[in-house]
Each structure stands twice: as C-alpha cells, then as structure tokens.
Amino acid sequence: MSTGLMARTGHDSPMALLRAQSVYVAFAALIVIDLIFTPGFRNVFVIRNLLFEAAPVILVTLGQSLAIGTRGIDLSVGSTMGLAAAVMALALPGGSWLAVAAGVGAGLVVGMINGGLIAALDINPLISSLALLVAARGTAEALLDGSRVSLPTGGLFDALGIGAVWIVPTVAIIALAIAGLVAFLVRTTMFGRYVLFIGANKAAAMIAGIKVRRTLLLVYAASGVLAGLAGVFAAARLGASDPNYIGVNYELDAIAAAVIGGTPLSGGRISILGGVFGVLLLQVLGASFIMNDINFSYAQILKAVFIVGALYLQRAGG
Amino acid sequence: MSVSGTSAAVRAEGAAPERRARLIALIQSRGAIGVLVLATIVASLRFPFFPTVANFENIGTAASFLGLVAIGQTFVIILGGFDLSVGSLIGLGSVLAAYALPYGWWAALLVPALAGGAVGLVDGLLIARAGMAPFIVTLAALLGVRGIALVLAKNSLVIATPGVFGLIANGQILGIDNLIWIVLIGFAIAAIVLNRTRYGVAVFAIGGNEEAARMLGVPVARIKVLTYVVSGTLAGLSGALLAAHLSSGISTAGQGEELKSIAAAVIGGVLLTGGVGTMAGALSGVLLLGLIENVIDQIGNLSSYYQNLASGVFLLIAVLIQTVLTRRRR
Numbered sequence: 129m130s131t132g133l134m135a136r137t138g139h140d141s142p143m144a145l146l147r148a149q150s151v152y153v154a155f156a157a158l159i160v161i162d163l164i165f166t167p168g169f170r171n172v173f174v175i176r177n178l179l180f181e182a183a184p185v186i187l188v189t190l191g192q193s194l195a196i197g198t199r200g201i202d203l204s205v206g207s208t209m210g211l212a213a214a215v216m217a218l219a220l221p222g223g224s225w226l227a228v229a230a231g232v233g234a235g236l237v238v239g240m241i242n243g244g245l246i247a248a249l250d251i252n253p254l255i256s257s258l259a260l261l262v263a264a265r266g267t268a269e270a271l272l273d274g275s276r277v278s279l280p281t282g283g284l285f286d287a288l289g290i291g292a293v294w295i296v297p298t299v300a301i302i303a304l305a306i307a308g309l310v311a312f313l314v315r316t317t318m319f320g321r322y323v324l325f326i327g328a329n330k331a332a333a334m335i336a337g338i339k340v341r342r343t344l345l346l347v348y349a350a351s352g353v354l355a356g357l358a359g360v361f362a363a364a365r366l367g368a369s370d371p372n373y374i375g376v377n378y379e380l381d382a383i384a385a386a387v388i389g390g391t392p393l394s395g396g397r398i399s400i401l402g403g404v405f406g407v408l409l410l411q412v413l414g415a416s417f418i419m420n421d422i423n424f425s426y427a428q429i430l431k432a433v434f435i436v437g438a439l440y441l442q443r444a445g446g
Numbered sequence: 447m448s449v450s451g452t453s454a455a456v457r458a459e460g461a462a463p464e465r466r467a468r469l470i471a472l473i474q475s476r477g478a479i480g481v482l483v484l485a486t487i488v489a490s491l492r493f494p495f496f497p498t499v500a501n502f503e504n505i506g507t508a509a510s511f512l513g514l515v516a517i518g519q520t521f522v523i524i525l526g527g528f529d530l531s532v533g534s535l536i537g538l539g540s541v542l543a544a545y546a547l548p549y550g551w552w553a554a555l556l557v558p559a560l561a562g563g564a565v566g567l568v569d570g571l572l573i574a575r576a577g578m579a580p581f582i583v584t585l586a587a588l589l590g591v592r593g594i595a596l597v598l599a600k601n602s603l604v605i606a607t608p609g610v611f612g613l614i615a616n617g618q619i620l621g622i623d624n625l626i627w628i629v630l631i632g633f634a635i636a637a638i639v640l641n642r643t644r645y646g647v648a649v650f651a652i653g654g655n656e657e658a659a660r661m662l663g664v665p666v667a668r669i670k671v672l673t674y675v676v677s678g679t680l681a682g683l684s685g686a687l688l689a690a691h692l693s694s695g696i697s698t699a700g701q702g703e704e705l706k707s708i709a710a711a712v713i714g715g716v717l718l719t720g721g722v723g724t725m726a727g728a729l730s731g732v733l734l735l736g737l738i739e740n741v742i743d744q745i746g747n748l749s750s751y752y753q754n755l756a757s758g759v760f761l762l763i764a765v766l767i768q769t770v771l772t773r774r775r776r
Contacts, residue, residue, distance in 0.1 A: 201581070203705075245762070251769055252718050254528075254581075258705055259761040266754025274751055380585060393579045425596035432590025439578050439586075 150441050151389050151402050154434070155409045162412065166419050174415070176295045180365055182411045183299040184209065184358035185381055189389075189403045190310045191239075191351025192382040197314070198347055199327040199395025200246065200253035205355040205382055207264035208238045209375025212359030214268040217277040217369035224284040231363075232356040238264055239352015240345070247344040257348075261379065268371035276370040279363060288364035299361045304404070306354070311400035320398075323347060327395025384431065385410055388438040409434070470771050477767065478714040478730035485737055495744050506626040507691075509736035511536065512706055513629035513729065514684040517636045518677030519707040520728040524640070525673050526653040526720030527580035531569060531587035532681035532707060535562045536700025538595040539685020543611075544603040544695025551611035555686050562682020563675050565591055570674030574667040588704065595697040603695040615690035625687065632680075637725035649673060653720030709757070710735055713764040734760070 162169045188205040195202040216231035238260055245256040279285045291298040314320035322343040325333045334340050358378070363369045387393060388409065389402025410431060417427035473480075490497035515532045522529045539558035546557040565587055572583045617624045640646040648669045651659040660666050681700075689695045714731030716723030735757055742753045 245766075249766065249769060251765055255708075255712060255718060255765050256762070258709065259758045259765070261705065261758075262709070262754050262761065263758025266751050266756075266758060269751035270755060380589065383582070383585060384589075387582055393582055423597055423600075425593045425600075428593030428596070429590045432586040432588075432593065435582065435586040435589070436572065436578075439582050440572075440576060 150438060151405045151409060154438075155405050155412070158409065158412055158416065162416050166416055168419060169416075172295045174419070176292055176297060178408075178411050178415055179295070179300040180297045182407050183297065183303040184361045184365075184375075185378060185385065185407045185411070186300075186303040186307060186404055187354045187358040187361070188351075188378050188382040189385045189407050190307055190400065191347075191354040192379070193386045193389075193391045193398050193400060193403045194310070194314075194323060194347045195253065195351055196383070196386055196391050196393060197323045197327045197395060197398040198344060199330065199393075200344070200347070201257065201383065201393075202242065202348060202351045202355075203254065203257040203379045204238060204242055204260035204264055205351060205358070206375040206378035206380075207261045207268065208235050208352055208355035209359030209362055209378060210268040210371050210373075211235075211238060211264045211271075212356040213363035213369040213374045214271045214371045216360055216363060217272060217279070220277075220280070224280065228284065228288075228360050231360040232353060235352045235354070235356015235359065236349060237352070239349040239355070242352060243345040243348030246348060247341040253348075265371075272369065272371045274372060276368045276373075278368045281367070285364045285367075288361060289367060299365070303361075306357075307400055307404050314398050314400060319343065319346065324396055324398065327397070329396075381407075381410060384435050388435060473767075473771060476715070476724075476727070478727045478734065478764070482730045482734050482737070485734060489737065489741055493741060493744065496741065501740065503623055503626065505733070505736045505740045506629075507623050508739070509732050510625040510629040511684045511688050511691075511700075512703060512710065512735070513732045514632055514680045514687070515677075515703055516707045516710045516728050516732050517632055517725065518680040519704075520711045520714075520716055520723055520725060521636070521640070521649060521673050522580075522677050523708070523711050523716050523718060524653045524720060524723045525649050525670060526656065527573065527670070527674075528584060528708065529566075529569070529674060529677045529681075530581070530584040530704045531565060531591055532677060532684075533700040533703035533705075534588050534591035534595065535565060535678060535681035536685040536688060536703055537697050538562070538565075538591050538598075539682035540689035540692075540699045541595050541599045541603065541685075541695040541697050542682070543686035543689040544605045545598070547605050547611060551609060551614070554611050554690070555614075555683065558682040558686040558689075559679050560682070562678040562680070562685070564678070565682075566675040566678025567671065569678065570671035573674065574670035584704075592697075592701075599695060599697045602697070605689065605693055605695065611690050612693070615687050625691065628687070633725050633729045640725055645669065645672070650721055653722075655721070706735060706757075709761045712768075713761060715768065717768070731764075 168174060188209070191205060192202055212231035212234045215234035216227045219227040219230035222230075242253075242257055242260050245251045246253050279289075288299055293301065314323065322333070322338050322340075325336070325338055326340055326343060330340065355375075359375055362374045366374065385406030386403045387406075389404070389406030390399035391397060391403060413430060413434070414424065414427045417424055417430075495501065515536065519529055519532060539562055542558045542561055543554040546553040569580075569583050569587050572578045573580050614624055619627055640649065648659070648664045651662065651664050652666055652669060656666060685700060688699055710731035711723065711728045712718060712731070713734055714724070714727030714729070716728055716731075738756050738760060739753050742756060
C-alpha cells in the first residue's frame with residue numbers, strides 16, 4: 129500500500145506480504161480483541177470520541193510522512209499546534225473564521241521558517257525543527273502569558289469541537305479528506321515523485337535537475353499548515369486554547385504512527401493509508417487500556433514495544 | 447583536540463588559505479567557549495544580580511543534571527547517533543533512587559545507574575546488532591521508559607535525604623557544591639576518554655566513516671553498544687542525583703532534557719553528522735543554556751516563557767554559524 133520509487137516485483141512471499149501489511153493486521157487484531165474483551169467498546173460514543181482524538185494526530189502524521197519521505201523529520205509539529213491555538217485565541221475578536229484562518233496561518237509561518245532553514249540554508253531538519261519545537265512553544269506560552277483562553281461556544285467552534293455525522297466527527301471527515309488528497313499528491317503528481325526521489329537520493333535528485341529546494345520548502349510548509357489546522361481542531365475539541373497543553377508530544381505520536389504504518393525513516397517511501405491506520409492503532413491501543421481500567425502508563429510501554437516491533441519487521445523485510 | 451575537524455580542513459586547502467581554514471576550524475570547535483565568555487561578561491556588566499558567587503553556583507547546580515546527560519549525548523552524537531531516551535531515564539532514575547534509598551545510599555545511586563545502563567544496552571543492541579535507526583529506537587525508549595517510571599510512581603515520592611545521599615547532592619567540598627564537582631570531574635574524565643583512549647579514537651572513527659572504521663578492524667558494534675550503555679548510565683545517575691537534590695523521586699522529571707542535551711552539544715560545536723566534537727564545547731553549550739535560563743529567570747519583567755524562545759533562537763543561530771563555517775571549509 130505504500131508508494132515507493134521501485135515498483136514491487138509481484139513475487140512477494142506470504143511472510144513479506146504480512147510484514148508489509150503488518151499495521152492493518154495489528155489493527156484488525158486489536159479491534160477483534162477489544163470487541164471480545166473490552167466492556168463498552170461497541171458503544172458508538174467510544175468510537176466517535178476516538179475519531180475526535182485521532183483527527184489532529186492524522187493531520188500532523190500526514191505532514192510528518194511527507195517530511196520523512198524526503199529523509200527529513202519535523203519535530204516542530206506539536207509546538208506548532210500550540211502556537212496555532214494561541215494565535216487563534218488572540219484573533220478571536222475578529223470572529224471565529226478569521227481566528228481559525230489566523231491559527232492555520234501561524235502554522236504556515238512556522239512551516240515556512242522551518243522549510244526555509246532546511247531548503248535554503250541546508251540545516252539538518254532535526255535541528256531546525258528542534259529549535260522551532262522549543263521556540264514555537266515558548267512563543268505560544270508568551271502570547272497567552274501561559275494561561276488558558278476559553279473559546280466561544282456555538283458556531284464554528286462547536287462544529288469543529290462536537291459536530292459529527294452519526295459516529296463520524298466533522299473534523300475526522302476533514303482529516304480523512306486531506307489524507308486522501310495527500311495520498312493523491314504522493315501517488316500521481318510530479319511533486320510526489322520529487323519528494324520520494326529526494327528521499328531516496330538527494331544528491332542524484334539535484335543532479336537530475338529536480339527542484340530540490342522548492343520541494344523541500346513546500347513539504348515543510350505543508351507540514352506547518354497541517355499542524356496549524358491540527359492545533360485548531362485540538363483547541364476546538366478542548367473548548368479552549370491552552371498553550372501549555374495543546375500538541376505536547378504530538379510530534380512523537382506522528383513519527384511513531386508514520387513509521388508503524390510503513391514510512392521508513394530512511395526516506396524514499398511513503399504510506400499515507402498506513403500512517404492513518406498507524407494513528408488509529410495507537411489511539412485504539414490507548415483507549416483499550418483506559419477502558420479496561422489499566423493504568424494508562426502501560427499503554428505507553430506497549431506503544432514503545434509496538435514501534436520497535438514494527439521497525440524490526442520492516443528491517444527484516446529489507 | 448578536535449583531530450578530525452582540523453586535519454580534514456588542512457588537507458583540503460592549499461598552503462595559503464591554510465591559516466584561514468585553521469581559524470574557521472577553531473571557531474567551529476572552540477566558538478562556544480568564546481561566546482560563553484562573552485555572554486558572561488555582557489551579563490555581568492548589564493545585570494547587577496548576575497556576577498555573584500552564589501548566582502554562579504546556582505547556574506552550576508541547575509546545569510549539572512543536564513551536564514551529566516550531555517556527556518553521554520556528546521559521545522553518542524560523535525559516534526553518529528542520537529539518544530532520545532535520556533530525558534525519560536532521568537525520571538526513571540529519580541523514581542528508582544527513591545525506592546532504593548532504604549537499602550542504602552549506594553543502592554540509590556547504583557540501581558538507577560544500572561537501570562539506565564540496561565536501557566542503553568537494549569538500545570545499543572537494537573541499533574548495532576539489528577541495524578535499526580537510533581532515532582526511532584531511542585524514541586521508543588523515550589516512550590517506554592517514561593511509561594515504566596509512571597507505572598512505578600504515579601505521583602512524586604517524597605524521601606528523607608539526611609545522611610550521605612543528601613550530602614552527595616547538597617553538600618560542598620572546598621566551598622563548591624558537590625554537584626558542580628561531579629559534573630566537572632565527569633566532563634574531565636570524558637574528555638580524557640574521548641581524546642586519549644583507543645575507545646575515543648574508535649568513536650571518532652565510526653562517526654567519521656563507519657565503513658572505513660569497520661575495514662580498519664574497529665569493533666563497530668561493540669563500541670556502539672558500549673556508548674549507548676554509557677549514555678544510559680549517566681542519565682540514570684543524573685536522575686538519582688536529582689532525587690537527592692529535590693528529596694523526591696519524580697516520575698515526570700527530565701521531560702525535554704533529551705532535546706536540550708542535543709541542543710547543548712550542537713551549540714558546543716558537536717556536528718550532528720558525527721565524527722566531530724569536543725567535551726569542552728559540549729560543556730560550554732550546557733553552561734550557555736543555563737546562563738540564558740538564569741538571566742531570563744531573574745529579569746523581573748520578562749516571563750519565564752521567553753526562556754524557550756531564547757533557547758530556540760540561540761540554537762538556530764549556533765547551527766547557522768556552524769553551517770556557514772563548515773560549508774566554507776569544503
């Protein structure tokens with residue numbers, strides 16, 4: 129299900145096939161286990177809540193997948209979410225639509241700075257996004273003086289925070305639609321080819337005349353915009369802009385989800401569908417522990433085991 | 447001392463620009479010390495609260511926990527890897543110290559160090575033997591170790607620290623806080639190990655060119671595993687000292703320290719591409735971050751949130767300068 133530069137030969141062994149699809153197998157297994165053992169898992173409210181939580185993570189995972197596809201990384205997405213929420217709170221007097229636009233715009237600014245540093249100045253993505261992780265969180269806290277600002281009820285924020293079509297939240301529909309768009313971009317456009325080519329061999333991509341810098345700038349700008357939107361979603365769900373809370377550690381979840389889903393850190397291959405299921409897997413995993421009254425900390429340990437296991441399988445798959 | 451940095455630069459250049467190349471390499475490896483001295487002078491002139499012995503001791507003790515972790519991180523980065531697990535190991539170390547203290551002060555130091563070493567061993571084996579990416583292995587360890595710390599202690603465990611354990615972290619020798627002694631001696635030993643032992647040479651060799659090091663007979667896997675064990679052990683120890691200093695084991699302690707330690711090393715001229723770096727530089731990076739925090743903390747009209755902003759901008763400037771310098775060297 130992943131899009132790589134090399135086409136698959138079509139002669140994969142059953143084990144290799146299982147490896148490539150491990151995230152879907154693991155997700156299906158977890159769902160079956162939950163349906164049998166977890167009390168109340170069938171409740172539609174549970175599923176709806178899960179999807180509410182998953183929507184922002186899916187958005188940052190999409191940007192992360194693009195960055196990882198170019199053999200980069202974006203550690204700034206969690207803090208960018210916090211900054212977007214803070215800017216949105218400041219822009220509230222201009223109306224909710226303007227506030228949302230300002231939040232997404234803040235994400236774009238962070239993404240452009242990050243992309244500019246990486247593309248134009250050749251700075252290691254890990255370091256530039258690490259600096260922005262620290263700086264964006266600090267800016268978010270400074271803007272709101274570290275305090276939580278409540279969002280107005282009704283209107284747009286209710287539509288994002290509690291709006292749903294049956295069991296599917298509006299934000300999840302938006303996130304999945306964007307995921308489809310990104311998957312389309314990666315699969316069928318020149319932009320997608322460039323991203324994968326840069327990830328597979330940056331030097332060769334430059335020699336081949338690919339606009340490496342422009343592509344990298346676009347990738348990180350996109351990651352910033354998606355993180356900005358994720359911050360808006362998370363704040364709307366919370367009903368408040370909390371600069372200390374929104375987006376904290378989301379970059380780690382996004383990286384984990386992307387890797388579990390089959391986007392290797394070595395670049396050149398992206399699996400958007402796998403990433404989405406990686407997010408769902410991690411979310412359901414966390415929820416299963418909570419609903420069984422098991423200390424949530426165990427979920428974190430199991431998450432770690434999952435990440436290592438997924439990576440180990442990918443390694444074995446070559 | 448940064449053998450690889452200077453020699454590579456010298457080899458690449460002719461005789462005339464040689465002096466220039468050497469100067470650039472010097473800025474690259476020793477620039478952080480210069481900036482630290484400069485920042486100290488400026489801060490001393492600008493802020494009357496800054497240049498006091500008590501304040502310098504404050505900076506030193508506050509930076510000592512990061513300092514210990516930065517030693518291990520510097521080894522790992524020169525080797526060409528990362529260790530994201532160290533922040534969580536500080537939390538686990540402090541909780542384990544609290545649990546082990548009833549058995550003696552030595553147990554409260556030994557158990558966290560061993561636990562940290564064990565996590566480092568697992569990380570190292572997965573990276574060196576199974577060929578997995580350091581970033582994702584230690585990221586998983588970051589999550590898993592924090593989970594274990596939270597399972598062991600949901601809230602902070604208050605411990606009584608009279609006696610030796612408390613003395614280690616809060617006492618003084620020759621009028622200087624023990625924590626400062628510990629971290630300074632740690633950096634001194636690390637600098638000797640890095641520059642004067644076969645292990646240190648191997649670390650530089652692997653970070654510079656892993657394939658070449660392997661062909662020269664360097665036991666790459668063993669050196670890698672050992673380096674992650676060292677990093678984990680130091681992080682566990684740092685957590686134990688934190689517990690002694692604060693009289694409590696705190697499972698959430700050390701969050702973000704992994705990123706700070708990487709930042710400190712990079713500010714200190716340790717190249718993320720591996721093979722280049724000095725312990726003196728890393729120490730300067732640690733102290734610079736500590737200085738920024740200290741100054742911002744004490745300027746009344748600036749909220750502490752600007753600490754993060756300042757640290758982030760500072761890191762960016764440091765990396766920008768480095769990037770420009772290394773590019774010119776090529």
